[in-house]
Amino acid sequence: MESIASKNVFVGLSGGVDSAVSAALLQNAGAHVTGVFIKGWYPPGMPCTWAEDRRDAMRVAAHLGVPFHTLDASTEYKQGVIDYLISEYAAGRTPNPDIMCNREVKFGAFYRFAKEHNADFIATGHYAQTKDGQLFRGIDPSKDQSYFLWAVPKEALSQTLFPVGGLPKSEVRALAEKFNLPVAQKKDSQGICFLGSISVDEFLRNELKTEEGDVLDETGQKIGTHDGAVLHTLGERITPHDAEQGPWYVVRKDLAINVLVVRHGSAAFETPPATLTLRDTNWFTPDALEGTLEAQYRYHGSVTAGTYDKKTSTFTPSVPLPEPIAAGQSLVLYVGDSCIGGGIIE
Missing domain, CATH: 3.40.50.620 (HUPs)
Incomplete structure (x- = not known):
């Protein structure tokens, strides 16, 4: 310091x-x-x-x-x-x-x-x-x-x-x-910034007035129900109501008809995307956006190597991505321990 x-x-x-x-x-x-x-x-x-x-x-x-x-x-x-x-x-x-x-x-x-x-x-x-x-x-x-x-x-x-x-x-x-601080024994907060003990799920249920809908497998067969498609994200492991034992992973969702499509056993891509396009980017050291970079698309998630094209705002992974990545999540780029910046995935 x-x-x-x-x-x-x-x-x-x-x-x-x-x-x-x-x-x-x-x-x-x-x-x-x-x-x-x-x-x-x-x-x-x-x-x-x-x-x-x-x-x-x-x-x-x-x-x-x-x-x-x-x-x-x-x-x-x-x-x-x-x-x-x-x-x-x-x-x-x-x-x-x-x-x-x-x-x-x-x-x-x-x-x-x-x-x-x-x-x-x-x-x-x-x-x-x-x-x-x-x-x-x-x-x-x-x-x-x-x-x-x-x-x-x-x-x-x-x-x-x-x-x-x-x-x-x-x-x-x-x-x-x-330092004998009065909060020395206080437990760490686990909630969202300023929402404290309220979970995102709890908050969204209250704000968006979610409704029950169908959960389908990839053949279109109904295998159970959910509490609201808007509550779930791609790649998420869920437990549909009245479904046979999982694990079940969300691979598609249709908010217009409130339907989730799930896969049994794995969330792996059938055909992984070749690139990820970013919007609303913010770069601390834009000159470092050259050569091989490390990308992280989830907090404490795995790190993926790849390259970034500043002209098209796209990240190209060196190896296929192992799981679906939902639009709206953040992709953060690093060189070693240096955070170059990031953007929101389209």
């Missing part, structure tokens, strides 16, 4: 361990730390832990003796994340809301708020690393979150610190105990 003594650093305090340790590390390095809890948009009538998380963030700030603010980013979150999530699923695509949350909220609304208050840097508890404006994987492969950061604006990334990105999770937990 570069020299930050006497620098004004606004830390996004989520109420969790990673951001709390990040704030403590920055303070120990001599930075003038300000804690900021980012309040998102929360589904009416559905349970959410934001009030508890804000309280925990306040406790961390009080323990460290640093100023604390609450940023209301509900408008940015509703428009840039929730509306996007709903429209993409309704169109039959499979979006990644955490990626849009980072772009629109944490490195959008929060970054602007910090700069308006004379911050030199912002910091978050993400497991990633930066150097000279470039993004790198976090040192702990089981926690690396660079995949979720490909859409962060380059300007914001150049002024962002990831204090725990160079540490394994076990050490972060140990530091939380060492």
Whole structure:
């Protein structure tokens, strides 16, 4: 981490361990730390832990003796994340809301708020690393979150610190105990950015008013039913109601008639696509888009080698893809541990 003594650093305090340790590390390095809890948009009538998380963030700030603010980013979150999530699923695509949350909220609304208050840097508890404006994987492969950061604006990334990105999770937990942080024993959040304990499935059922439909095998024979085709993605393993024992994998879906087509035993392509076309790309180091690259199309998913054509915005894998990839998912490109950027799969 570069020299930050006497620098004004606004830390996004989520109420969790990673951001709390990040704030403590920055303070120990001599930075003038300000804690900021980012309040998102929360589904009416559905349970959410934001009030508890804000309280925990306040406790961390009080323990460290640093100023604390609450940023209301509900408008940015509703428009840039929730509306996007709903429209993409309704169109039959499979979006990644955490990626849009980072772009629109944490490195959008929060970054602007910090700069308006004379911050030199912002910091978050993400497991990633930066150097000279470039993004790198976090040192702990089981926690690396660079995949979720490909859409962060380059300007914001150049002024962002990831204090725990160079540490394994076990050490972060140990530091939380060492600093006697009030959230040292708190469990990691497993929910979508700002939706807390609410699952995507739960949220979409409520928002899209899903209906039961037929599940067909590849011969067109009905083998069971589902709760809503819009809830499922290509390659997903599902358990149809009243079907014989699986495993069953989604290979096609037709939202117009609310039907899923499944294959027994495997989701492997019969004829894998030769290329993947990307839209809404964001490149941190576009000059690195030469030669053989590594592509990741799912968080903690397998890495596929291939090449990228900037003129056509297409990625060509070196070997056939092993499984269906749903439109709307993100393809993120790397050279070693350096994240070049990414885009959304058409």
